[in-house]
Amino acid sequence: MINLEEKKIDFRKLDEELINIYNTNARPNKAIEKKLKEAILNNGN
Amino acid sequence: MEIEVKNISGLRGTFNYSFDEGLSMLHAPNGSGKSSLLKALHLVVSNAKLPQDILNNYLTEKEINGYVKLNLFNKEYEIQIQRKGDKVVITYSNVEDDIFKFPSDVLSYVRAKSNLFQGIINDDESSITSWFHQVTEVHKYELFLEIATRILSELKTKKDNLRKKVSKDVSRNRDQINKLTVEAKELSNETDSILNSESYQLFMKEHSEKKDQIDKIRKSIKNLNNRKTTLSDEIFKDEESVGSLKKHLEDIKKQIQIYDDNLPIKQEKLRKNEKKRDELEEDLDKIKKNRLEIQEKLNLERKQLKDNEDLINRETCPKCHQRLDPILIKDFVAKGRSQVKKLETKIKEFKTNEREISNEISNIEDELIELTNFLKINREKLNKEKLNKENDFSKRKNGLPDKKKRKKALVSEIELKNKELLGIQQSLAEENPQQNEVFKLQGELNSKSQLITKLEEDLELSSEYQLEYIKAEGYVKRAEEVHDNYSEKFKHLSTETFKRINGALMESFELLELAKFKKIIFEEKDNKVILEIQRDNDVYTSLEKLSGAEKSLITLIITWVVKQMVIPDEPIFLIDEVTTEMDDTRFQDILNYISEKTNYVIVARHKPYKGKKEILSQAHIISTFA
Numbered sequence: 001m002i003n004l005e006e007k008k009i010d011f012r013k014l015d016e017e018l019i020n021i022y023n024t025n026a027r028p029n030k031a032i033e034k035k036l037k038e039a040i041l042n043n044g045n
Numbered sequence: 046m047e048i049e050v051k052n053i054s055g056l057r058g059t060f061n062y063s064f065d066e067g068l069s070m071l072h073a074p075n076g077s078g079k080s081s082l083l084k085a086l087h088l089v090v091s092n093a094k095l096p097q098d099i100l101n102n103y104l105t106e107k108e109i110n111g112y113v114k115l116n117l118f119n120k121e122y123e124i125q126i127q128r129k130g131d132k133v134v135i136t137y138s139n140v141e142d143d144i145f146k147f148p149s150d151v152l153s154y155v156r157a158k159s160n161l162f163q164g165i166i167n168d169d170e171s172s173i174t175s176w177f178h179q180v181t182e183v184h185k186y187e188l189f190l191e192i193a194t195r196i197l198s199e200l201k202t203k204k205d206n207l208r209k210k211v212s213k214d215v216s217r218n219r220d221q222i223n224k225l226t227v228e229a230k231e232l233s234n235e236t237d238s239i240l241n242s243e244s245y246q247l248f249m250k251e252h253s254e255k256k257d258q259i260d261k262i263r264k265s266i267k268n269l270n271n272r273k274t275t276l277s278d279e280i281f282k283d284e285e286s287v288g289s290l291k292k293h294l295e296d297i298k299k300q301i302q303i304y305d306d307n308l309p310i311k312q313e314k315l316r317k318n319e320k321k322r323d324e325l326e327e328d329l330d331k332i333k334k335n336r337l338e339i340q341e342k343l344n345l346e347r348k349q350l351k352d353n354e355d356l357i358n359r360e361t362c363p364k365c366h367q368r369l370d371p372i373l374i375k376d377f378v379a380k381g382r383s384q385v386k387k388l389e390t391k392i393k394e395f396k397t398n399e400r401e402i403s404n405e406i407s408n409i410e411d412e413l414i415e416l417t418n419f420l421k422i423n424r425e426k427l428n429k430e431k432l433n434k435e436n437d438f439s440k441r442k443n444g445l446p447d448k449k450k451r452k453k454a455l456v457s458e459i460e461l462k463n464k465e466l467l468g469i470q471q472s473l474a475e476e477n478p479q480q481n482e483v484f485k486l487q488g489e490l491n492s493k494s495q496l497i498t499k500l501e502e503d504l505e506l507s508s509e510y511q512l513e514y515i516k517a518e519g520y521v522k523r524a525e526e527v528h529d530n531y532s533e534k535f536k537h538l539s540t541e542t543f544k545r546i547n548g549a550l551m552e553s554f555e556l557l558e559l560a561k562f563k564k565i566i567f568e569e570k571d572n573k574v575i576l577e578i579q580r581d582n583d584v585y586t587s588l589e590k591l592s593g594a595e596k597s598l599i600t601l602i603i604t605w606v607v608k609q610m611v612i613p614d615e616p617i618f619l620i621d622e623v624t625t626e627m628d629d630t631r632f633q634d635i636l637n638y639i640s641e642k643t644n645y646v647i648v649a650r651h652k653p654y655k656g657k658k659e660i661l662s663q664a665h666i667i668s669t670f671a
Contacts, residue, residue, distance in 0.1 A: 009523065009526065009527065009530075011530050014527075015534075018185070018189055019182075019185060022185050022188070028188075029188070029192065032188065032189060032192050033192050033195075033196065036189070036192055036193055036196055036527060037196060039523075039527060040196060040200070040520055040523045040524045040527055041520060041523075042523070
C-alpha cells in the first residue's frame with residue numbers, strides 16, 4: 001500500500017507548475033493531466 | 046498604428062492598413078475581410094497563445110504561410126504562421142512585450158461569436174458561466190478541477206473494477222469451498238453409515254478378535270522359540286562337555302597306566318643311580334686325594350728347581366761354600382724342570398677327571414630328582430579324579446536324549462502354532478467389500494479436505510488483484526485530495542472574481558449611466574453564473590426581456606469593465622459585429638467614452654453608419670475595405 005503520509009502533495013508547487021504549463025502551452029490539457037497524474041500516482045511532485 | 050497582413054483568414058495576399066489613435070470604424074459587406082483583419086490584430090493581442098483548432102482557422106485555406114506585422118508606438122511586432130502537415134505552427138517576435146502581458150483573447154476582443162454575447166443573446170447561463178470563468182484565472186483552476194475530476198473518475202472506475210475482480214476471486218473460492226464442504230459431508234455420512242452398519246460392526250469385531258488371536262499365537266511362538274533356543278544351547282553345551290570329559294578321562298587313565306608301568310623300573314633305576322652316585326663320589330674323593338699328593342710333590346719339586354736355578358750362576362754354595370759343578374747343576378735344573386712339567390700335566394689330567402666325574406654326578410642327581418618326583422605322584426588322587434570325571438560324564442551323557450526329545454517336542458509345537466497363525470492371517474487378508482468401500486470413501490474425503498485447506502489458505506493470502514486494489518484505493522484517496530484542493534480553490538477564486546467584477550461594474554457608474562442602466566451584476570445560482578440587470582427606472586429585468594441593442598450594450602460594457610480591471614494598459618480594443626444596433630445613441634456615447642480611455646478602438650460592422658456624424662467625427666471610416 002502506498003504511504004500517503006510519506007510523500008504529501010505540495011500544492012503550492014503543483015499550482016505553480018500547472019499555471020506555468022497553462023501559460024506556456026497552446027493546448028495545455030494533456031500536460032496538465034500528466035502533471036496531475038504524476039502527483040496522484042506519487043511519481044513526481 | 047500600421048499593420049501588414051498576409052494570408053490571414055479571409056485575407057488572401059498581402060494587405061497594409063493604417064489606423065489613427067482613437068475610434069476606427071470598419072464597415073463593409075459580409076465576407077469582405079473585416080473580421081479577418083480583426084483576427085490578425087487579435088493574433089498579436091492574444092499573445093499568440095491560441096488553441097490549435099483556432100489557429101487552423103487563422104491561416105488562409107490552402108496557403109502554407111502567412112504573417113502579421115504590427116507597428117505600434119514605433120515598435121515592430123511580428124507573427125509568422127506556417128502550415129506543417131495538418132498543424133499550423135506559429136513563431137513570433139516581440140509579442141511578449143510588456144504591452145501584451147496577458148493572453149487577452151476574450152478581453153480585448155468583443156465579438157458576436159463570444160460566449161458572453163451569445164450567452165446574453167440566447168439567455169444561456171452556461172455560455173455566460175464559461176465566459177466568466179475564462180476572463181480571470183478562475184478558468185485555469187476550472188480546467189485543473191475538470192481534469193482532476195476526470196482523473197478521479199478514471200481511478201475510481203479502475204478501483205471499482207479491481208474491487209469486482211477481487212470480490213469475484215474471493216467469492217469463486219468461497220463457492221468452491223462451500224461445494225467441497227458439502228461433498229465432504231456427504232462422503233463422511235456415507236462412510237459413517239457403512240461403519241455403523243451391523244454387518245460392518247460384526248466384521249470389525251471378528252477382525253479385532255482375529256488380531257488378538259494372532260497376537261496371542263505370536264506371543265506363544267516366541268515363548269516356545271525361546272525355550273527351544275535355551276534347550277538347544279544346553280544340548281550343545283552337554284555334547285561339548287561329554288566330548289571333553291571323555292578325553293580327560295582317557296588322559297587320566299593313560300597317566301595311571303604310565304605310572305603303573307614305570308613304577309618298578311623307576312624304583313630300580315633310582316636305586317642304581319644312587320649307588321652309582323655314591324661310587325662316583327668315592328672315586329672323586331680318591332682322585333682329589335691323589336691330586337693333592339701330587340700337588341704337594343710338585344711344590345717340593347718347584348722349590349728344588351728354584352734352588353738349583355739360583356745356583357746356576359754361582360761358583361760356590363752359599364750354605365756350605367763348596368765349589369759347585371755348573372754342569373751338574375744344569376743337569377739337576379733340567380731334570381727338575383722336566384719333573385715339574387710332568388707333575389703339572391698330571392694334575393691337569395686329575396682336574397679334568399674330577400670335572401667329568403662331577404658332571405656325571407650332577408646328571409645322576411637330575412635323574413634322581415625326576416625319579417623322586419615320579420614316585421611322589423599320588424596314585425589315589427588320580428583314581429579319585431578319574432571317578433569324578435566318570436560320574437560327570439555318565440550324568441551328562443544320560444541326560445542328553447531326554448533333552449533332545451524335549452527339543453523335538455518344542456519344534457513340533459512351534460510348527461503347529463505357525464500353521465494356526467497362517468490360517469488366521471489368511472482369513473484376515475480375505476477382502477471385505479464394505480471395508481474396501483470405506484477405504485475408497487476415506488481416500489476421497491482426505492483429498493477433498495486437502496483441497497479445502499488449500500483454498501482456505503488461498504483466501505487468506507492476497508488474491509491476484511488485492512494488492513492492486515489497495516494501491517488503487519491509495520491513488521483514489523490522493524486523487525480526491527487533489528480534486529478537493531482544486532474544487533476549493535476554484536470556489537474561492539470564483540467568489541473573489543464575483544466580488545471584483547461586480548465591484549468594478551458598480552464603480553463604472555459613468556458607463557452605466559450612458560447605457561441607462563442602474564445596475565449590472567453577476568450572481569451565482571446552482572453553480573451557474575447569471576446576470577442581473579436593473580434599468581434606470583428601478584425595474585429588474587430578465588435577459589430575454591432586453592432589446593438586441595441592450596444586449597450588445599451590456600456585452601460591451603461588461604467586456605470593457607473587466608478588461609480595464611484585468612489589463613488596463615492593453616492598447617487595442619476590438620469590437621466585431623456586436624454593434625448592429627449602433628444607431629442607438631447609447632452606443633455612440635459608450636464608444637466615445639471607451640475610445641477616450643484606450644489607444645485604439647476598432648469596430649467592424651457590415652451596416653453603414655447612420656447616426657450623428659459629429660459624435661463619430663474622430664472615426665476613421667474605411668468604406669472601401671477589402
